[in-house]
Amino acid sequence: MxxxxxxxxxxxxxxxxxxxxxxxxxxxxxxxxxxxxxxxPPDFVIRALHARIGDLAAYPSTADAAAATSAVARRHDRDLDEVLLLDGAAEGFELLAKLGARHVALIQPSFTEPERVLRATGARISQVVLTYPWRLDDAEIPDDADLVVVGNPTNPTSVLHTRAQIERLRRPGRLIVIDEAFADMTLDPPREVDEPQSMAGVRAADVIVVRSVTKTFALAGLRVGYLLADPGVIDRLARGRRHWPLGTLALAALTVCLSDEGQAYAExxxxxxxxxxxxxxxxxxxxxxxxxxxxxxxxxxxxxxxxxxxxxxxxxxxxxxxxxxxxxxxxxxxxxxxxxxxxxxxxxxxxxxxxxxxxxxxxxxxxxx
Incomplete structure (x- = not known):
């Protein structure tokens, strides 16, 4: 050597x-x-975090949690009870265990974390491996799969599925989980419309969207994300959750990243x-x-x-x-x-x-x- x-x-x-x-x-x-x-991270996020350093002696406040929840709801035109703040998007996959799925279909290749945490629940796992070029059109989902997980855009292939393709996965008695950790980095072909295939604004009882701000705003060390779903699903996921799942700095970061300034930066x-x-x-x-x-x-x-x-x-x-x-x-x-x-x-x-x-x-x- x-x-x-x-x-x-x-x-x-x-x-x-x-x-x-x-x-x-x-x-x-x-x-x-x-x-x-x-x-x-960008300067405006650093300033927002620095301004809250002096508050770290106190527990995270309900006002901070409410501000962050409101910022997410406003960004995606959702009601407050359709938002669940997460200690990083990965926590969203951990919380899926509370839904009691019997048969989970994982659309592959994709992020490995959902399989790791859902396999631990004892649920049956089916690997739905897409053929090249890894589009959903040839996805053969088992009929009895009651939870389907798909990344959009998919990590690591960088494939962006269309909303129409994702809609075709829906069935009675089935929940669709969409990992949109990188959705805010996607544009339509003319590059004029942001997040063209995102399902974050879709109100449906069977659709769950998991999002992250740590990638775009360089906050991987802070762990910040959120989940969007029907209020009934949110209630099931939040039941028995620990107090203060997000710290003060994470709440401050989420609020500023979902602000108008934050969204202009993301675009x-x-x-x-x-x-x-x-x-x-x-x-x-x-x-x-x-x-x-x-x-x-x-x-x-x-x-x-x-x-x-x-x-x-x-x-x-x-x-x-x-x-x-x-x-x-x-x-x-x-x-x-x-x-x-x-x-x-x-x-x-x-x-x-x-x-x-x-x-x-x-x-x-x-x-x-």
Whole structure:
């Protein structure tokens, strides 16, 4: 090993662990293309949080919780009793256990957290693995599935399903859970309409939407999210929940992120992501790498030969990308790349070109031998 390089463990078994999270690929000292969190937090969020530091000696107030709930309801044109504040969107999946589903259908490939927490309930789990290019049109949902979970846009494929496709999943006696953690980074093709396929504003007794603000506003360390559903569903999810599920700073962050200023910022970020994603796609094309599917979110999925080896060599070059070996329906040769600024993207693609050139050379030498 050359001096100054970093070596991955010899065994790649950990990359296939269903509980493995992408932040493990964003190691200290690496330029992070592994975690889908935007740069930040923005100044107005920092100011809002700083203003509340002096209040941390007191328990979170009902007024703060009410303000955050009102901000969410106003943003999505929902009633107050249709909103449940979450200690990070992942808590929303944990709370689904209270619904007592007997047969859960997980539309794959997708975020691994729902399976982890719902399997622990003892419910029957069906993996509904979509065929390439991972659209819902060919989803074969078991008729007796009473809970269906789908990501939109889906992590890690970056596929954005249409509302019409999601609507077709609905059946009497079935709840549809939509993970919209990255919905605020999506635009319609002309890039004039924000969140074109979001179901957050749909009032229906069988639709649950889980949202996050930690990705767009760079607050992953604070854990902030919310859930939108019918009041009856909200009551079931909230029953027996601990006191003060969100701290003062999380409530303050949620309120400001869902304010007019926050939403203007999110819309600006969505347009920056679209431009930076276009740049990433162009630069990848320059070195002969195409996206696995046309992306609509703040990350791009690619398929490269010897994916784990490529990831290891990029790590030695100072870059962290997300292995998708532990996603149902994908494999070790799938890598997820977060959208970053043009200058960072250029540096990554240069490193990828070196990695791929070296891999091709090794293949030629092995053929000669």
């Amino acid at each position: 050359k001096s100054g390089t970093v070596q991955l463990p010899s065994s790649s078994g950990d990359f296939f662990d269903p509980d493995r999270h992408g932040d493990e690929d964003a190691e200290l000292g690496l330029r992070d293309f592994a975690v889908n969190v935007r740069p930040g 600006q970020q969505a347009r920056e992501v679209a431009a930076d994603r276009d740049h990433l796609l162009r630069r990848l094309a320059d070195i002969g790498v195409a996206p696995a599917v046309e992306p609509d979110a703040s990350f791009v999925l690619v398929h490269v030969p010897d994916g784990l080896g490529a990831k290891a060599r990029l790590r030695d070059a100072g870059f962290g990308v997300r292995s998708c070996a532990n996603f149902v329906g994908l494999g070790a040769d799938h890598l997820r790349i977060a959208v970053r600024s043009a200058d960072l993207t250029d540096a990554l693609v240069e490193a990828m070109q070196d990695v791929m050139t070296g891999a091709r050379q090794l293949d030629k030498e092995s053929e000669v031998r």
